[in-house]
Amino acid sequence: MATDPPAPAPVRFGIVGCANIARKVSRAILHSPNSTIVAVGSRSAAKAAAFAAENGFYDAVLDDPDVDAVYIPLPTSLHRLWAVAAAQRGKHVLLEKPVALSAAELDEILAACESSRVQYIDATMWMHHPRTAEMEAFLADQRRFGRLQAIHSIFSYNCGGQDFLENDIRVKPDLDALGDAGWYCIRASLWAVNYRLPKTVTALKDAELNEAGEI
Structure with missing residues (x-):
């Protein structure tokens, strides 16, 4: 008598960073039938603990052997550092947008993932x-x-x-x-426009700037 094959084990996610978008993505991961969350890491232990208390899981780090994949919702300037570190530890990488500050940084991330034979995907929800x-x-x-x-x-x-x-x-x-x-x-x-570069781009001038010179 034929039997159904066993269901695949869920992908075990670790989250590096406690940005607000991570709250939405974490709920999606937990609602998915084939994924779960086992670790949360943050620069601040108090912030990670509060995030974990709200969402039902606890703080951990990239080296956790129970983590299969890492979701990275950190500021863009930190993506290359932590995505490469995750790939080098053999973790699949789900990287929040924008994925890098430059094409050169993205090339480094992709090279690390390819070298470690791990999966890379961007967390661009509307594109998918x-x-x-x-x-x-x-x-x-x-x-x-x-x-x-x-x-x-x-x-x-x-x-x-x-x-x-x-x-x-x-x-x-x-x-x-x-x-x-x-x-x-x-x-x-x-x-x-199927990624054809524009001929003309116009932006509003006289924007309000803060002390750092940003809008």
């Missing part, structure tokens, strides 16, 4: 969503949509005033340098 494939098919049908000639893109935050301008990582040039916000406009625009 079925709705995006439907939008792509719609844009490709010029009889319905016409020829795309211009893109007007805006991304903004309800920043909450001066505290955001002084303390949020998105306005810290050594951490993120607005990559998190600007990335959405750039990625969506390039996606819409």
